[in-house]
Amino acid sequence: MTEEFLYFDNNATTAPAPEVRAAMTDALTHLYGNPSSGHRLGQRSAFAVAQARRQLARCINALPAELIFTSGGTEASNLAIFGLTQAQPQKRHLITSSVEHDAVNQPLQQLQTQGYEVTRLAVNGDGAFDLSQLQAALRPDSLLVSLMLANNETGILLPVAEAARLCREMGVLIHTDAVQAIGKIPVDVQELGVDLLSLSAHKFHGPKGCGALYVRAGVILHSQMLGANQERGLRAGTENVPGIVGLGMAVELVSAHLPAAQNRMTQLGQRLESALIQLVSDGRIIGRQVPRLPNTCLLQLPRTATEELLIALSEHGVCVSTGSACHSGALTPSGVLQAMGLDDPDYGGALRISWSRYTTMEEVDRLLQILPVAMNKIQSPV
Numbered sequence: 460m461t462e463e464f465l466y467f468d469n470n471a472t473t474a475p476a477p478e479v480r481a482a483m484t485d486a487l488t489h490l491y492g493n494p495s496s497g498h499r500l501g502q503r504s505a506f507a508v509a510q511a512r513r514q515l516a517r518c519i520n521a522l523p524a525e526l527i528f529t530s531g532g533t534e535a536s537n538l539a540i541f542g543l544t545q546a547q548p549q550k551r552h553l554i555t556s557s558v559e560h561d562a563v564n565q566p567l568q569q570l571q572t573q574g575y576e577v578t579r580l581a582v583n584g585d586g587a588f589d590l591s592q593l594q595a596a597l598r599p600d601s602l603l604v605s606l607m608l609a610n611n612e613t614g615i616l617l618p619v620a621e622a623a624r625l626c627r628e629m630g631v632l633i634h635t636d637a638v639q640a641i642g643k644i645p646v647d648v649q650e651l652g653v654d655l656l657s658l659s660a661h662k663f664h665g666p667k668g669c670g671a672l673y674v675r676a677g678v679i680l681h682s683q684m685l686g687a688n689q690e691r692g693l694r695a696g697t698e699n700v701p702g703i704v705g706l707g708m709a710v711e712l713v714s715a716h717l718p719a720a721q722n723r724m725t726q727l728g729q730r731l732e733s734a735l736i737q738l739v740s741d742g743r744i745i746g747r748q749v750p751r752l753p754n755t756c757l758l759q760l761p762r763t764a765t766e767e768l769l770i771a772l773s774e775h776g777v778c779v780s781t782g783s784a785c786h787s788g789a790l791t792p793s794g795v796l797q798a799m800g801l802d803d804p805d806y807g808g809a810l811r812i813s814w815s816r817y818t819t820m821e822e823v824d825r826l827l828q829i830l831p832v833a834m835n836k837i838q839s840p841v
């Protein structure tokens with residue numbers, strides 16, 4: 460029996476593409492050799508890992524040797540932050556934004572307990588920050604700026620390329636958490652000018668538990684995983700061959716379909732958001748006027764218990780999220796909305812609707828039919 464879902468939670472995770480499932484099944488079946496083994500079976504696995512590395516390098520305009528496969532976005536950002544601070548312990552100032560994911564926030568908080576100074580750039584109600592703030596924050600002892608490319612809750616894009624230019628002038632390294640950006644907008648490490656970039660396969664129709672860190676040639680990191688010499692000594696442990704093969708296929712699909720996928724997602728978003736504004740006249744779409752991902756809508760609803768709405772929608776088979784999936788279940792106000800100054804008490808919370816290149820217009824229309832029914836059902840002012 461298969462369950463039918465109307466899946467609008469693609470920023471939490473995506474369904475693996477059929478081609479990804481096929482490539483991974485094949486890898487599980489035939490590529491069970493250890494890539495470090497000298498025999499032919501092992502070398503087949505090593506070849507598959509090398510091919511995925513080339514596919515990823517092509518997709519983000521990096522060199523294959525600049526990529527470290529990890530268990531996902533969280534590990535990639537931990538490796539970037541801890542790996543760099545351990546490699547250059549003399550510089551003890553770090554800069555970030557106030558809307559980062561915990562995968563960046565938590566490592567930085569831990570470093571603060573070890574005496575590091577962390578400057579968090581404030582954002583305005585549009586999720587943007589003034590580059591002059593960054594300019595003022597950069598100092599001779601600044602080691603790293605970590606800025607996400609696209610926010611997971613709002614989809615708002617941060618000015619990473621502009622920030623990277625300022626960093627280069629000051630000789631400060633820059634990392635970007637691009638986990639939400641890949642597959643939705645073009646991501647080119649040369650155009651961005653970043654030194655480190657984190658990504659995660661399950662956000663672009665690849666498998667969970669597999670991601671990568673781009674490390675610009677010449678940037679030295681300390682490994683966070685000690686053991687054998689895989690991934691140039693930067694990530695010990697036998698490679699997740701099926702996961703890496705799945706990531707390779709997922710980025711191959713991104714490279715092949717991005718412009719069309721972007722257009723499609725934009726059209727779905729235009730239809731959805733114009734209808735939402737009619738439907739919930741006192742609701743607000745966060746960051747409506749600023750550059751955003753083409754697949755994300757964060758809808759703030761007045762006097763609505765969004766956790767209850769989520770459950771009511773779920774009873775109709777609709778999957779959405781209230782803010783970040785990592786925080787759903789915890790009835791705390793979204794840190795991102797707080798940072799944007801949009802956590803006023805008249806607004807109960809926000810519903811995050813996120814679609815993908817596989818979402819259809821018919822699914823958007825079904826969501827638009829179900830939403831008012833679910834809203835009527837809860838009728839529970841906060």
Ligand code: PLP
Nearest residue numbers: 531532533560562611638639659
């Ligand atoms: N960074 C952002 C912006 C995310 O949205 C997520 C996942 O929700 C992560 C990092 C963590 O990635 P992963 O689940 O691969 O560890």
